[in-house]
Amino acid sequence: xxxxxxxxxxxxxxxxxxxxxxxxxxxxxxxxxxxxxxxxxxxxxxxxxxxxxxxxxxxxxxxxxxxxxxxxxxxxxxxxxxxxxxxxxxxxxxxxxxxxxx
Amino acid sequence: xxxxxxxxxxxxxxxxxxxxxxxxxxxxxxxxxxxxxxxxxxxxxxxxxxxxxxxxxxxxxxxxxxxxxxxxxxxxxxxxxxxxxxxxxxxxxxxxxxxxxxxxxxxxxxxxxxxxxxxxxxxxxxxxxxxxxxxxxxxxxxxxxxxxxxxxxxxxxxxxxxxxxxxxxxxxxxxxxxxxxxxxxxxxxxxxxxxxxxxxxxxxxxxxxxxxxxxxxxxxxxxxxxxxxxxxxxxxxxxxxxxxxxxxxxxxxxxxxxxxxxxxxxxxxxxxxxxxxxxxxxxxxxxxxxxxxxxxxxxxxxxxxxxxxxxxxxxxxxxxxxxxxxxxxxxxxxxxxxxxxxxxxxxxxxxxxxxxxxxxxxxxxxxxxxxxxxxxxxxxxxxxxxx
Amino acid sequence: xxxxxxxxxxxxxxxxxxxxxxxxxxxxxxxxxxxxxxxxxxxxxxxxxxxxxxxxxxxxxxxxxxxxxxxxxxxxxxxxxxxxxxxxxxxxxxxxxxxxxxxxxxxxxxxxxxxxxxxxxxxxxxxxxxxxxxxxxxxxxxxxxxxxxxxxxxxxxxxxxxxxxxx
Numbered sequence: 001x002x003x004x005x006x007x008x009x010x011x012x013x014x015x016x017x018x019x020x021x022x023x024x025x026x027x028x029x030x031x032x033x034x035x036x037x038x039x040x041x042x043x044x045x046x047x048x049x050x051x052x053x054x055x056x057x058x059x060x061x062x063x064x065x066x067x068x069x070x071x072x073x074x075x076x077x078x079x080x081x082x083x084x085x086x087x088x089x090x091x092x093x094x095x096x097x098x099x100x101x102x
Numbered sequence: 103x104x105x106x107x108x109x110x111x112x113x114x115x116x117x118x119x120x121x122x123x124x125x126x127x128x129x130x131x132x133x134x135x136x137x138x139x140x141x142x143x144x145x146x147x148x149x150x151x152x153x154x155x156x157x158x159x160x161x162x163x164x165x166x167x168x169x170x171x172x173x174x175x176x177x178x179x180x181x182x183x184x185x186x187x188x189x190x191x192x193x194x195x196x197x198x199x200x201x202x203x204x205x206x207x208x209x210x211x212x213x214x215x216x217x218x219x220x221x222x223x224x225x226x227x228x229x230x231x232x233x234x235x236x237x238x239x240x241x242x243x244x245x246x247x248x249x250x251x252x253x254x255x256x257x258x259x260x261x262x263x264x265x266x267x268x269x270x271x272x273x274x275x276x277x278x279x280x281x282x283x284x285x286x287x288x289x290x291x292x293x294x295x296x297x298x299x300x301x302x303x304x305x306x307x308x309x310x311x312x313x314x315x316x317x318x319x320x321x322x323x324x325x326x327x328x329x330x331x332x333x334x335x336x337x338x339x340x341x342x343x344x345x346x347x348x349x350x351x352x353x354x355x356x357x358x359x360x361x362x363x364x365x366x367x368x369x370x371x372x373x374x375x376x377x378x379x380x381x382x383x384x385x386x387x388x389x390x391x392x393x394x395x396x397x398x399x400x401x402x403x404x405x406x407x408x409x410x411x412x413x414x415x416x417x418x419x420x421x422x423x424x425x426x427x428x429x430x431x432x433x434x435x436x437x438x439x440x441x442x443x444x445x446x447x448x449x450x451x452x453x454x455x456x457x458x459x460x461x462x463x464x465x466x467x468x469x470x471x472x473x474x475x476x477x478x479x480x481x482x483x484x485x486x487x488x489x
Numbered sequence: 490x491x492x493x494x495x496x497x498x499x500x501x502x503x504x505x506x507x508x509x510x511x512x513x514x515x516x517x518x519x520x521x522x523x524x525x526x527x528x529x530x531x532x533x534x535x536x537x538x539x540x541x542x543x544x545x546x547x548x549x550x551x552x553x554x555x556x557x558x559x560x561x562x563x564x565x566x567x568x569x570x571x572x573x574x575x576x577x578x579x580x581x582x583x584x585x586x587x588x589x590x591x592x593x594x595x596x597x598x599x600x601x602x603x604x605x606x607x608x609x610x611x612x613x614x615x616x617x618x619x620x621x622x623x624x625x626x627x628x629x630x631x632x633x634x635x636x637x638x639x640x641x642x643x644x645x646x647x648x649x650x651x652x653x654x655x656x
Contacts, residue, residue, distance in 0.1 A: 061543055
């Protein structure tokens with residue numbers, strides 16, 4: 001039997017890879033991808049905890065459904081922002097977009 | 103664990119069953135594609151008053167086999183500027199989900215890969231994965247026609263998934279299960295779902311045509327405007343894989359139509375005998391499925407292609423509102439009269455007739471407004487010329 | 490070959506897939522490669538859900554993440570063709586900070602995670618569709634409706650943002 005901790009550990013590793021990606025990569029689209037990875041890590045943790053002690057507590061899965069909704073909304077709006085940014089100035093590098101910086 | 107026949111070890115039997123199932127599915131897909139290509143060519147020929155393939159074998163029956171052997175023997179061409187790994191991966195990404203969807207297709211009682219409790223959801227899930235392969239194929243080809251074809255296809259497939267799933271949900275509401283076996287078993291005798299949900303059938307059929315990139319929705323691979331779209335740079339067996347996947351997809355959509363609306367394997371003689379019954383079931387299922395396949399081909403020979411904006415407005419302005427209304431009405435009627443299907447059937451038939459009446463009405467109104475706009479634009483010029 | 494060993498092997502393969510693909514997303518220079526690897530990580534995650542017996546969630550995961558979100562992101566990648574950066578990807582100012590932040594917390598959390606010794610039981614298939622549906626449309630009906638409003642708002646927002654001004 002696979003212990004619950006193993007699933008949580010995979011989830012933690014995935015989450016921190018996502019965090020590192022958001023911090024290191026400067027391409028806005030890649031940053032969106034890394035945020036998706038982090039959301040996926042939370043999904044894995046939620047489903048794993050909803051199976052604690054071998055019984056189904058479906059509330060974990062319900063929250064996963066809400067995470068799906070949030071992820072879809074986030075990607076749609078995020079990509080729209082990236083595209084309109086690209087239209088004004090042909091770059092998606094977040095370092096080069098500092099017109100509003102004081 | 104299911105104990106195997108002939109005293110086989112259960113684990114060994116599980117592995118063996120897997121291998122047999124995969125081989126059967128692959129054989130089914132490829133042979134189905136060969137048969138369908140032959141059928142399609144003959145059918146087009148009859149409709150267009152030609153003879154079709156006649157030279158290879160009796161009635162040209164061996165023509166598609168010869169074509170397949172030719173495809174296998176062709177040189178595997180890869181243009182230098184294509185994105186190597188994506189170019190190689192794309193046909194597999196299109197083909198694999200189609201193959202995997204054969205797992206839940208109910209051929210006859212007991213003759214199916216696995217009776218998943220989420221069978222229908224599984225099928226829609228796999229259908230949505232095809233988009234990825236097509237977009238990647240378009241991108242990796244490094245060709246503007248391919249790219250346009252891929253992007254068009256992504257927009258089309260994602261949009262038409264919505265009315266498709268909404269139509270399926272209507273059936274699921276009526277039956278109360280996502281399992282393919284339960285859906286088929288719920289339609290006893292002649293009381294098939296087609297009698298209760300004709301509108302959902304029509305909307306699913308239209309969306310299914312779009313999902314399989316068939317005429318009149320074959321914009322992603324439009325030969326005359328996009329030189330075959332995302333298929334342009336592919337040749338040999340890689341191209342063949344896309345082609346087989348398309349025919350496999352048609353078979354999957356047809357079998358969903360059969361299982362959900364035409365009672366699947368049910369037909370005369372299926373319950374009669376424990377040994378003959380399943381064979382007859384497979385026969386009925388195949389006959390019904392190929393009926394729909396033939397309708398797909400008939401439509402291809404009859405209808406012209408849509409323009410991309412017409413395609414999108416058909417989906418978003420017409421199909422999605424219609425399917426949503428249908429879902430709402432069906433759900434509320436089922437809530438109001440939980441023990442009888444008759445009100446649902448009446449409402450659905452009425453909505454179908456309204457739907458069929460609305461199409462020409464809107465068409466005429468749109469044409470009239472177009473004509474009016476043209477007249478107003480042309481009026482000053484005309485007045486100038488006559489004065 | 491017992492089912493237990495098979496499960497462990499599957500878990501190991503999926504773990505390698507998830508972690509490898511996620512690392513690839515961060516490290517790969519080509520953005521299309523990152524997008525495809527992200528889709529692969531999502532698929533492996535769906536496999537994890539299957540191992541946990543949550544097949545409905547796994548199906549939704551593939552439907553939404555692989556079928557919709559990856560395609561959207563590929564769209565984004567294709568519409569924003571990139572020139573190469575003038576300076577290197579790594580050894581910029583953020584990297585040491587990222588390492589400082591991620592490594593200690595990550596290691597701590599991973600160790601902490603293994604303190605959940607509770608064995609995750611293999612559940613019979615087909616168990617999670619009905620409870621999930623009853624829960625979503627019963628106890629969580631109101632949040633579910635709010636989520637649909639959020640989606641609608643996001644859709645309208647995206648259209649407004651991307652729409653070109655009429656000349």
